[in-house]
Amino acid sequence: MSLRAAFAEGRFAVSSEVGPPTGTDVSEMLETADMLHGRVDALNVTDNQAAVMRLSTIAACIHLKQHGHDPVFQVTCRDRNRLGLQSDLLGAASFGITEVLALTGDHVVVGDHPEAAAVFDLESVQLLDTVATLADGSDLAGNELTGSPEFFVGAVVTPDANPIRPQLAKFEKKVRSGARFFQTQAVYDAESFLRFMEYARQFDVRVLAGLVVPRSARMARFMNKNIPGITVPNAIIEELDASEDPVQTGVDVTGRFIREVREHCDGVHIMAIGAEHLVPRVLDAAGL
Amino acid sequence: MHSTRTTHDTRTGDERESRLFAPCRAACPVHIDVPGYLTAVAEGRFTDALEIVLERNPLPSVCGRVCLRPCEEGCRRCLLDDPVAVAHIKRAAADFGSYPTQQKARPRPETVAVVGSGPAGLTASADLAELGFQVTIYEQKPELGGMLRYGIPDYRLPDYALDRDIDYILSRGVEAVTDARVGADITLDELADANDAVLVTAGLQASRSLPIEGADLPEAIMALPFLEACARGEDVEVGKRVVVVGGGNVAMDVARAARRQGAEQVHVVCLEDEEEMPASDFEVEEARQEGVHVHCSWGPAQVVGDGTVCGLEAVRCTSVFDHEKRFAPKFDESVVQEFEADTVIFAIGQAPDIGDLGLECTERGVPEVDPTTLRTGTDKVYAAGDVVSGPTMIIDAIAAGHRAAASIARDLTGDGRMLADLDEENAVLGEVPETMSSKLETRRRLQMERLEIWEAVGSFDEVELGYTEYEAAREAQRCLGCTTGARLVKEKCAACLTGMRVCPHGAPHIKVGGYVYFDAEACNACGACASECPAQAIAIEGYSEEEMSRRIERQLVHHGMGTTLVFACGSAPVLPEIPGDDVRLLTTTCHLRVSERAVLEALREGASHVVFAGCVEATCRFPYARPIVTKRMKQIQATLAEIGMEDSFVVIGGADEEELAHL
Amino acid sequence: MIVVRQKPIDDILEMVARHKRVLILGCNTCSAVALAGGEKEVETLAELLRLATSRKGASIEFEGAVLQRQCEPEFIEELEEGGFDAFLSLGCGAGVALLSEKEDIPVYPGIDTLFIGASKGLANWQAECSACGECVLGETAGICPVTRCPKGIMNGPCGGVSDGQCELGDRDCAWVQIHERLEELGQDECITETHEPRDHSTKTLVREWDMSEPGERK
Structure with missing residues (x-):
């Protein structure tokens, strides 16, 4: 299984994600992956997510690959310059890890090492170009590669960004730079998302709706206030507020959303954020 | 260094x-x-x-x-x-x-005699002495001062106040010979022979009288002898009812002096109407407050009395001046009024009394002088002040004294700058x-x-x-500081534009080339720009860091540790109680003018505490500047906190509400 | 101009602690305009240091002077001998460096050099230029993405933008502003054009610029 395979087969793709540990013990990460095995097409492996230091993404991808999983290698531009990025991409490819999500990455000042130098030698669009260049058989300096990788590369987009136009302009740049699929920032308002899909359908790309299960009204409000580009509609917050089992309500809400958008997008990307056990329940609720 | x-x-x-x-x-x-x-x-x-x-x-x-x-x-x-x-x-x-107390100039050999010691003579003497000339005043009266002493009553100008100025002038090196009438005790020619220059500032010593019937009665007297008697501390018998003839400031002085000599009813009778009266409004008002009655538009017709004065008969004056503004009174003799009086005092003008000097005079007895140089027709002799100009303000006589001194100085030294300076045009x-x-x-x-x-x-x-x-x-503090405001010290300017951004009146403008100039009309010298200027390139009169340093030093030099130095806003009507054994007060136009540096200096010089007192919104003279002042105070606190001295700086407001309420 | 900020007083005190006689040297160009290195700041800092050191029982003399620009050797030569054993410079890094080169006593920085900025009003500056040596302002409506975007992104806003605000929360998103301005200016083509990765070598390699040779690019 992989995203590429799912899309090729015309299936509604399901992706989730795992975070590498802060340390060398990868057992918990592998247990989570095992738990999701069979229910998802791919597992995104985050890259020092939120600028918090973790075991290397590429190593985590290798572990997962060796345990029979299909990782999507998330690559951010925060921690490596163009040499590091290229060599890691080649390294990953050499292990057969070819599904890549190209991101700019959160700034170091929001993470746990705020004093660190933020690299950002390249950024997401340029990273996509880099991936394409490597795939064409040379590096950014024009040197010919001995064995060129084949990547299936994706990027991210925020359908609820405010303002939206600069976001869409960049989306189009990403398309031009070779992004084959997009994972969106968490979306909750189906109507709004479908509007975005109507726009996105002009382009030959696959779109996975990004999902974060709202586990409580408080969490929903927190996201509205603190996470750029996420808008949980009031109706959902009220529903969570009124619920005796808000986690179940969150699962239901997410499942309902998937059913509503299923015919109009190519899959979903469920960002579990430490509650991976809910992913199967969401998929159950969505009838997937 | x-x-x-x-x-x-x-x-x-x-x-x-x-x-x-x-x-x-x-x-x-x-x-x-x-x-x-x-x-x-x-x-x-x-x-x-x-x-x-x-x-x-x-x-x-x-x-x-x-x-x-x-x-x-x-x-x-x-x-x-x-x-x-x-x-x-x-x-x-x-x-x-x-x-x-210090004299500035090196003494010169030339000598100058000054005849008369009124404001013109005193001023010229002071100027000439300042330039180093040997000056001797000849005064016919026993004491110096002229009309200042013998004409203006003590209730307006007491002797001690006059003596203070005269002592200062004498301390410049001016000699004085009193009880010496030039023309009688010594002749003008003798003075001219003995000196390099003679200045006649004899003033107007003769009272004008009216040629009306009864003017020669014993209780019909003249203003100047009356005022002089008052000045000498004599009791003058004026009776209960006094009529003063005249509408000028001397008439008001006479009327008020008469009240003080025991007159219960004092009537001022003058030709002019209220508008035309030459006396200053406030002099008339003060006289009225003291119970003096002023009767306008009456022309004295005769002093009524049979051997002794019993009143003044006056007729309606219909106009004082003709259409060319010349003195030409017209009367309606059918309207007559009698003012009862025990004494009638004529205060209708003064005239020179210099017949014995032998100066060339006009037909009105006034010495003829060149208006610029004040030279008379007699070699080495100059004349200035009321003797030349007729009655003027004291400050005009002082101006005339300056001119005389400048002219004499030019003739004796060849240096005409002082004289030229007097006639320079001024922009306003x-x-x-x-x-x-x-x-x-x-x-x-x-x-x-x-x-x-x-x-x-x-x-x-x-x-x-x-x-x-x-x-x-x-x-x-009410002064708008006109022309004392911001000036650019161009060679220090970093063209940061801070002053321009700080100024609430838009006084600073950018000059081509990046420099800033200040529109004097729009500047009230608050000091906001100067106090914020990083390059200290804005000068404001009376305000500089050097000056502030001197003032701080003066306050602290004889005071040991433990002194509380209070920078007090001069606008605060009442200052708050400042605790401390040794509290020193330094008044400032605004706390704007007290820099962070000044506070630090005061603490370094040994002040235990620095207090900003009296900065109160209700009485603030520069309310628009309060945010800057507030920010400054916070900055000072923050700076001192950095070195653990935040307790050394205290801001105490001003008067409490109750005290402000009655303002 | 170059925007600077005075260092914390404790840091300054530590730097000068072993000296006896220190000259605080202002700079009447950028530092003065940044309200950190003019005559006023020199004299204020001198008083503060005198006060602070005397309270600690130390005996260090502090004097002050201001140069028109510390980054010019001729101005530095104007300094008279004053028996100092250290300088405390309120000039930017360039001033400190040149002063160190020209004088044979230690020079300490009394300020931190922050950025090349423009004035936004009274005592307020915004970083506008990073001296990257590769100006793209012509394509970004005069708003520098290298300087104004914390990530230096060249191709549009990241996902962190929220209500036009940067994810760092302390500034407007440079790219949202660039878009708005490009649209206003009718430079829409600049919106869609993808920027290649920047050439950082200029910043590394061009460390001396000698225009005295004829034919050099000006």
């Missing part, structure tokens, strides 16, 4: 070169730097203020009391409320400042622009404490009691 400080004599910069005068200064016949000394008083620097006045007027104590203050009419503050009480503040400078600062007036607070003039009327008319004691030091400073 590297020195970063440059001393800027703000009075010799652009402003003086262009001779831009504030209207008060322009209106003053001797162009005293009024804003300059008001600024000094505003900060409690009375000696500095006195020195500024003395530069142009050697009689500050006199003029602080009895000047007719043309300066106040020009005050730009009139637009808002009342003119600043310039004369009152001048008096405070003389009351509280110390007269300088224009009106307060709306950008500024809209941001200024109304604050009425601070009234000076006076004797109660019943007290006043009971003696010749001085009526106006003077400001206290604090009152003077407060009143001086």
